[in-house]
Structure formats: C-alpha cells, structure tokens
Amino acid sequence: MTTRTAVNRSKIAAGIACLGMALAGCAQGTDDEAADSSFDPNARLDGQLTVTGFGATDEIGRVRVEEAKKALGNVSVQLVEGELDIQQFLSSIAAGDPPEIVYADRNQIGTFASRGAILPLSDCIEGEEIDTGLFRESALDQVTFDEEIYGIPEFNVVQITQANANLLEEAGLSVEDVNGSDWQAVAAANQELARTEGGDLTVIGYDSKLPEFLPLWAKANGADMLSADGRTAQLDDPALIEALEFAVGIYDDQGGFSKVKAFRDSTDFFGEGNQFATGTLGAMPMEQWYVNVLNDVSPDAPMAFDTFRTPEGEPLAFASGSAWAIPKGSKNPEAACRFAKTMTMTESWVKAAEARVRDRGNDGGLFTGVLTGNTEADEQIRGMIDPTTEEKWNAGIEATYEANDHTFSFPANPAGEEFEAAWQDGVNRVLNGQQDPEEAMQQAQQEAQEALDQAWAEWDK
Amino acid sequence: MAVAADTSVTDSPPGRPPRRSSARSRETRAALLFISPWLIGFAVFTAYPVIYTGYLSLTDYDVINDPSFVGMENFRALLEDPKVALALQNTFIFAVLSVPTQLIVSFFLAVLLNRAGRASGFFRTAFFLPKMTPPVAIGILLLLLFNGQNGLINEALGWFGIDGPDWTTDPVWVKPGLVMMSLWTIGASVVILLAALRNVPQELYDAARVDGAGWWRQTTHVTIPMISGALFFILIVDTIAAFQSFTEAYTAFFGSGNTTYSNDAALFYAIYLFQQAFEFLHMGYASAMAWILFAIVLVVTLIQVRVTKRFVYYEGEQR
Structure with missing residues (x-):
C-alpha cells in the first residue's frame, strides 16, 4: 500500500509538471500513460480517438457525441458500435493496441482496474477540471476502486413498482399494497391477483423478479450483499x-417459479401483447426504461406506478449504468479524457434532452426524462418534462426521479463477475428446487468469498 | 559426370526407373505446395494455440498481465472444484443419452429415406435443412418448444392426456430436453448413413430373401454390418461433439436469452470452461480444463475404437 501511495504521489507530481508544461503551450501529450499526459481544458488536441462500446444510436447519444467532437477540435473520432467485447478489449491491451477510450458497464470497472487494464483518472479529472461532485454517489462508488476513480459514470438505471391499475382495482387493492412497504400486503395481494385455469397460470399476481432483483429485496430488509470496501x-x-x-415464497404461492417463468417467457414483453396490456400481470418491480416501452407500445395500458419501498416506507433502488474508461496504452488519453468530460457534462446532457423533447413532440411521443448519473443535469432535465402529462405516466416519471434520489450500488471490486455469478447461481438453485435458501446462500457465500479473496490477494501483492 | 549418372542408375531400386522417382518427387512438392495454405493455417491457428494452452495450463494468466508459472496448481484446483465434477457429470450424462439417441434416430430416418423412391431428394433436403439453423437460434427455439405452459412439446403431450414436465426449469428434465433438441441437427448423420445404405449391394438382400430372411433379419445381418463403418464414424463424431456441447445449452440457460436465470443441470464442461476463460478471465485454469477434456475425449474414443473394432466391417479390408 505504501508503494502504491508513493506511485500515486509521483503520478500526481508528474501530472502537475505536465499541467505546467501544458500551460506553457505544449499541451499536446503523446505518450500512452495518463501520468505522462497533459490534461488541460484549454489545450488544443489532435490525433485519433477510437471509441469502443458506444453507438450514438439515438438523439441522446448523437447530440452528446457532436458536442464532444466540437470540444475535441482536430481530433478524428471513430465510434466502434456494439457492446464492449471484454475478450477483444483485453486482448487489444495485451497486444499494445487498445482503443483510446471504452464504454463499459460500471460493474466491470473494478475488474478492469484490478488487472491494470484501465488507467486511474485522478490526473484526467484534475487536469480537465471535471466536477465529480456532480455525479450520483452510488454511480461514483461503482467506478471507485481502492480509493481511485477509474471511470466517468453516465446514465442511471433504477427500479420502480409497476402495476396494472385495473387488476388492482378489481381486487380492491391499490399500488401501495404492492410497492414493497408491507411484505405481508404484497404476499396477500399476490394471492388476490393471481389466477389459474386448468392448472395453468393465467395471471401472475406479483413477480418478485428473481434472481436479478435479490439485491433490492436484501437491501430493503437491511442486508448489504457486499461490504463497503468490496472485500467481504x-x-x-x-x-x-x-x-x-x-421473494421465492411469492412464486411458491403461484405454483412455483417454473409456472411463473414458463408463463412469463411466453409473453410478448416488448410488444403490444405485453403482460400489463393483456392484463396477465398484477405488479412487479421493474427498471424505469420499461415505462417508455409501455408508453410506446401500449399507451392505453391501465398502469399504476410507485417507487419500490422498504418496509419503513422509504423509496429504494439498486443503481446500475455505464462509465467511460481510458485503457492502459491509450494513445490519446488527453482526447479520451476531454471526450468523457464532454459526454457527461451538464450542458451536453441538457442539449441532448432538448433534442429528445423535440423528437418526441414531433412523433407524438411522451418525454419521460433521462437519468444521467449527473445530479445537476437530472434536475435541469426534470424541469423539461411536460407538467400536463397524463396522470398515470406522470406517476411513473415521478416515481423514477424519486427512486433516482434513493439509490445504492455494489462497491467496485476485482471479482465482480464471480461475485455476481455466485449469488445468482445460489438464487437459481433455490428457484430450481435444488436447495433451500439458507443452504444455497451458504454455498454462494463460500464461492463469492473465495473469489474475492483470490482477486484481492492478486491486487494486494 | 557419366560415372555419377551410372551410379545413380545403379542405386535405383529394381523396377523403378529414376524418371518416375523424380516425377513422384515433383508431385510431392506440388502436393505440399497446394496444401501449404492449409498446413500454415493449421500450424498458426490450431497447432500453436493448442501447444500454447499446454503452457498456459501451468500458469496463472488473466489475458492482460504476463502469465506466471504455477506448476500443477491449476490441475490440483480442478480436482477440488465441485463445479468441475458437476460439469463433467452433466456432460457424461448428456453424451450417454444423446449419442445413442441420435444414432438410432439417424439410422431409422436414413432407412426410411432409402425407401422413399423418387421423393427421396425432397426428404433428404428437408431433413438436412435444420442442420443449417444457427446453434444460437436452436437454443432460443428450445425455450419456445419446451416451454412448460405453452410449448409445442407439452401441447402435443396434452393431446394424449400427458401433463408435460417443466423442461426448462426442472433439473431432472433439462438434459432430456437438450437431448431431444439435439435431434434437430441430425441431418448430416442421416445423409451419411443414406449414402452408406445406397452402397449396400442389392445382391446381398436378394440372397438373404432367398434364404427366407425378413426385414428385421436383413437389417441386422446385412444392413447394419455393411454400414458399420459409417455408423462407427458417426458414433465417434457425435461422442466428441457431445463432450464439446456448448452453444445450444449456453444460449438457453446461461446466455442472453436468460440474463440472470441459469440452471446447474445444463452446466456442461465446455460452458464452465468458457465461463472460467472469458467471464472470470482465469485463462490458465481454463487451459488446464481444456487439456483434461482432451484427455477424456481421447480415452473415450480409444475405448470406442477398441470395443467396436470387431463389429466394424470395411469392404475390401484384409483381416
């Protein structure tokens, strides 16, 4: 640790020295390490910038990329669309020919950082004067590994309660009965709403969304799946x-997870025949983007929304999203840093949101806001939402923004994939009837801790 | 020079003139030249990676940082990893169920096709077409066909009053579902067996009929022995394929179709190897797994060769 601190100090010193050189008029860095680069918001940049893992496929992406290109001056920007291929990315680093910047899931940052695949961004943040105080804390936690920031976060995905208002009304229930604030009420509502016919499920009462939403249920019950330092x-x-x-009991009350999954798998999740439009699902916690899907494909669906709540009634959401990271060996870290800064700055987000408002207005669609991961941008964009929006959709938007203010996340750690696999496999063993929850989670605990111990030991060497 | 020429003539084997030897040498060089693209490709893209994984299996390697030598540590860890045992068990069960099933169904389809007369061409194409389906699509198709509530398989079982199982979630039924789905791609085996059936001399059937043999006796005493070479080939190839089974099961139970849902019953050895290599970045460990799989397939194949040797007949073979 002492050695690393010394290295960090030397990097900061080098960064300050480079900053001095940049101010003196030689801002164009040419070396491939952040520590040897000169980050300066006023420096003129040129060269090439290959951006991997990001496709400017909608107005939110396109407008921000245009803004970034303007900020980069003579830099030639090339987007390599499609999700980041980890194997390809790591191989390119090993071969000494990585892209200049990558767009990754935030939960991958710890793994990349621990293997030295991406650079710490202290110099970039300091030099380009990026205000990290604007980023949501849960998003920043996901890109902070061993007290160093390795990624510039963007977007936030949160969960809210989504329900069929007609089914609730017919059962004499309200969205408060299924928002998670009273688990007994949720279980009772599930039994009220579920319907079977000839042994087959015809209406899913409540879908607790396992395995993926276990972190949400666990946190609501006061449990953190991973310690704050990411080690335990x-x-x-x-x-x-x-x-x-x-959460498993919710499925058991409907004939078991197999029944629910089989019925769920046979529905048209993204189309007009979705479960809410066809009245085959009472309620579930679900990511906020599904509000847009529902509004697009079934605007008349009888929806009711609320945040997902803890038994104490507090809103709660598990945050996830993306981040910009600069690979080790990036040939243009200065441009990469400027690009990340511009893509995530408030002005860019606001311009992108204005474009979306225009586009939605032109095609008669609804603007539901954008969760950016930047608190200032979120606030300004929220102000652009039409206050006369239909009440049911407005409730969805309100719930989304409220959830966005009450998020938590897993801290970055070097064994993110193994940790996730361990707990998800454990939940799946319960869902498949192979183990009871206690036995499954004890096995998961052992597998996860072994992976964490091994990965941290490598880092601590 | 003349002496030298004489000597060369004298050294030539009797009955083999030097010109022919020289021509053969030229032919050999030409042949090597023509196959050199493949040889180079094999050396660079197959032989070298295979040998390199042998080295990596003795190291700790995460793709980015240099491999560090750990000796037999990966192999020792393999023995202690319960998921390796589970994956091997799943793979063996799948192979034991799928290989005979594919062989029997392929054989009977080929026999039927052989009797189809003029329509044989159409049916041959029809049976082969599913083989062209991308394996990922087959994995997705599995989830649709074997859906416990609305899948076609359970619908069909329902016509006979049978309440079908939960093929895609019940660990007991996951592997039988995958075995049934593997029949989707038996078109190639059917075509191979059909070609073999067409080569069985008609006189043998005529003679058997004269001796009073019915369909079953003809099949067991003429057809199967005469196509035993093709059956053996399919047995070996299908067994190796079963041990390497990956895409369909991964897509259905571990891939994008099920972002977080998975089922231990479908954890085949190749899937666990892939997870270790490309999800957890344990390349050294995965390389050790690959060599263990190679050793297992080699041993199983040698056993098959040994056991089936006396049952396989090759026309023109000297015994």
Whole structure:
C-alpha cells in the first residue's frame, strides 16, 4: 500500500509538471500513460480517438457525441458500435493496441482496474477540471476502486413498482399494497391477483423478479450483499436469507417459479401483447426504461406506478449504468479524457434532452426524462418534462426521479463477475428446487468469498 | 559426370526407373505446395494455440498481465472444484443419452429415406435443412418448444392426456430436453448413413430373401454390418461433439436469452470452461480444463475404437 501511495504521489507530481508544461503551450501529450499526459481544458488536441462500446444510436447519444467532437477540435473520432467485447478489449491491451477510450458497464470497472487494464483518472479529472461532485454517489462508488476513480459514470438505471391499475382495482387493492412497504400486503395481494385455469397460470399476481432483483429485496430488509470496501461477501446474512425466502415464497404461492417463468417467457414483453396490456400481470418491480416501452407500445395500458419501498416506507433502488474508461496504452488519453468530460457534462446532457423533447413532440411521443448519473443535469432535465402529462405516466416519471434520489450500488471490486455469478447461481438453485435458501446462500457465500479473496490477494501483492 | 549418372542408375531400386522417382518427387512438392495454405493455417491457428494452452495450463494468466508459472496448481484446483465434477457429470450424462439417441434416430430416418423412391431428394433436403439453423437460434427455439405452459412439446403431450414436465426449469428434465433438441441437427448423420445404405449391394438382400430372411433379419445381418463403418464414424463424431456441447445449452440457460436465470443441470464442461476463460478471465485454469477434456475425449474414443473394432466391417479390408 505504501508503494502504491508513493506511485500515486509521483503520478500526481508528474501530472502537475505536465499541467505546467501544458500551460506553457505544449499541451499536446503523446505518450500512452495518463501520468505522462497533459490534461488541460484549454489545450488544443489532435490525433485519433477510437471509441469502443458506444453507438450514438439515438438523439441522446448523437447530440452528446457532436458536442464532444466540437470540444475535441482536430481530433478524428471513430465510434466502434456494439457492446464492449471484454475478450477483444483485453486482448487489444495485451497486444499494445487498445482503443483510446471504452464504454463499459460500471460493474466491470473494478475488474478492469484490478488487472491494470484501465488507467486511474485522478490526473484526467484534475487536469480537465471535471466536477465529480456532480455525479450520483452510488454511480461514483461503482467506478471507485481502492480509493481511485477509474471511470466517468453516465446514465442511471433504477427500479420502480409497476402495476396494472385495473387488476388492482378489481381486487380492491391499490399500488401501495404492492410497492414493497408491507411484505405481508404484497404476499396477500399476490394471492388476490393471481389466477389459474386448468392448472395453468393465467395471471401472475406479483413477480418478485428473481434472481436479478435479490439485491433490492436484501437491501430493503437491511442486508448489504457486499461490504463497503468490496472485500467481504455477506451473502449468508440472515436478513438476506429472509428476503430471499419471501421473494421465492411469492412464486411458491403461484405454483412455483417454473409456472411463473414458463408463463412469463411466453409473453410478448416488448410488444403490444405485453403482460400489463393483456392484463396477465398484477405488479412487479421493474427498471424505469420499461415505462417508455409501455408508453410506446401500449399507451392505453391501465398502469399504476410507485417507487419500490422498504418496509419503513422509504423509496429504494439498486443503481446500475455505464462509465467511460481510458485503457492502459491509450494513445490519446488527453482526447479520451476531454471526450468523457464532454459526454457527461451538464450542458451536453441538457442539449441532448432538448433534442429528445423535440423528437418526441414531433412523433407524438411522451418525454419521460433521462437519468444521467449527473445530479445537476437530472434536475435541469426534470424541469423539461411536460407538467400536463397524463396522470398515470406522470406517476411513473415521478416515481423514477424519486427512486433516482434513493439509490445504492455494489462497491467496485476485482471479482465482480464471480461475485455476481455466485449469488445468482445460489438464487437459481433455490428457484430450481435444488436447495433451500439458507443452504444455497451458504454455498454462494463460500464461492463469492473465495473469489474475492483470490482477486484481492492478486491486487494486494 | 557419366560415372555419377551410372551410379545413380545403379542405386535405383529394381523396377523403378529414376524418371518416375523424380516425377513422384515433383508431385510431392506440388502436393505440399497446394496444401501449404492449409498446413500454415493449421500450424498458426490450431497447432500453436493448442501447444500454447499446454503452457498456459501451468500458469496463472488473466489475458492482460504476463502469465506466471504455477506448476500443477491449476490441475490440483480442478480436482477440488465441485463445479468441475458437476460439469463433467452433466456432460457424461448428456453424451450417454444423446449419442445413442441420435444414432438410432439417424439410422431409422436414413432407412426410411432409402425407401422413399423418387421423393427421396425432397426428404433428404428437408431433413438436412435444420442442420443449417444457427446453434444460437436452436437454443432460443428450445425455450419456445419446451416451454412448460405453452410449448409445442407439452401441447402435443396434452393431446394424449400427458401433463408435460417443466423442461426448462426442472433439473431432472433439462438434459432430456437438450437431448431431444439435439435431434434437430441430425441431418448430416442421416445423409451419411443414406449414402452408406445406397452402397449396400442389392445382391446381398436378394440372397438373404432367398434364404427366407425378413426385414428385421436383413437389417441386422446385412444392413447394419455393411454400414458399420459409417455408423462407427458417426458414433465417434457425435461422442466428441457431445463432450464439446456448448452453444445450444449456453444460449438457453446461461446466455442472453436468460440474463440472470441459469440452471446447474445444463452446466456442461465446455460452458464452465468458457465461463472460467472469458467471464472470470482465469485463462490458465481454463487451459488446464481444456487439456483434461482432451484427455477424456481421447480415452473415450480409444475405448470406442477398441470395443467396436470387431463389429466394424470395411469392404475390401484384409483381416
């Protein structure tokens, strides 16, 4: 640790020296390490910038890329669309020919950082004067590894409660009965709403969305699946096991997970025949982007929305999203840093949102806002939402923004994939009837901790 | 010079004039030249990576940083990894179920096709077409066909009053579902067996009929022995394919179709190897797994060769 601190100090010193040189008029950095680069918001940049993992496929992407190109001056920007291929990315680093900047899931940042695949961004942040105080804390936590920021976060995905208002009304229920604030009420509503015919499920009462939303249920019950320093798995926490038992019990009350999954898999999730439009699902926690899907494909669906809430009634959401990272060996880290800065700055987000408002207005669609990961941008964009929006959709938007203010996330760690696989496999063993929750989570705990110990040991060497 | 020429003539084997030897040498060089693109491709893209994985299996390697030598540590860890045992068990069960099923169904389809007369061409194409389906699509198709509530398979079972199982979630039924789905691609085996059936001399059937043999006796005493070479080839190829089974199961139970849902019952060895290599970046460990798989397939194939040797007949073979 002492050695690393010394290295960091030397990097900061080098960064300051370079900054001095930049101010003296030689801002164009040419070396491939951030520490040897000169980051300056006023420096003229040129060269090539290959951006991997990002496709400017909509107005939110296109407008921001245009803004970034303007900020980059003579830099030639090339977008390599499609999701980041980890194997290809790591191989390109090993071969010494990585892209200049990559767009990755935030949960990958810890793994990349621990293997030295991406550069710490202290110099970039300081030199380009990026205000990290604007980023949402949960987003920043996901890109901070061993007290160093390795990624510039953007976008935020959160969960809210989404329900069929007609089914609720017919059962004499309201969205408050299914928002998670009272688990007994959720279980009772599930039984009220579920319908079977000839042994087949015809209406799913409540879908607790396992395995993916276990972190949400666990946190609502007071359990953190991973310690704040990212070193200790806490998958055998009794509160987590209790949450898992409850969420699995929701399926058991409807004939078991197999029945629910089989019925869920046979529905048209993204089309007009979605579960809410066809009245075959009572309620579920779901990511906020699904509000847009529903509004697009079934604007008349009888929807009711609320945040997902803890038993204490507090809104809660598990945050995820993307981040910009500069690979080790990037040949133009200065341009990469400027690009990341411009893509995530408030002005760019606002211009992009204005374009979306215009586009939605032209095609008669609804503007539901954009969760940017930048608190200032979020606030300004929220102000652009039409206050006369139909009440049911407005409730969805309100719930989304409220959830956005109450997020948590897993801290960055060097064994993100293994940790995720361990707990998800554990939940799946319960869902498949192979183990009970306690046994499954004890095995998951052991697998996750072994992976974390091994990965941290490599880093601590 | 004359002496030298004489000597060369004298050294030539009797009955083989030097011109022919020289021509053969030229032919050999030409042949090597023509196959050199393949040889180079094989050396660079197959032989070298295979040998290199042998080295990587003795290292700790995460793709980015240099491999560090760990000796037999990866192999020792393999023995202690319960998921390796589970994956091997799943793979063996799948192979034991799928290979005979594919062989029997291919054989009977080929026999039927052989009797189809003028329509044979159409049916041959029809049976082969599914083989052209991308494996990822087959994985997705599995989820649709075997859906516990609305899948075609359970609908069909329902016509006979059978309440079909949960093929895609019940660990007991996951592998049988995958075995049934593997029949989707038996078109190639059918075509190979059909070609073999067409080569069985008609006189043998005529003679058998004269001796009073019915369809079953003709099949067991003429057809199967005469196409045993093709059957053996399919047995070997299908067994190796079963041990390497990956795409369909991965797509259906671990891939994008199920972002977070997975099922241990479908965790085949190749899937676990892939996870270790490309999701967890344990390249050294995955390389050790690959060599273990190679050793297992080699041993199983040698056993098959040994056991089936006395049952396989090659026309013109000297015994």
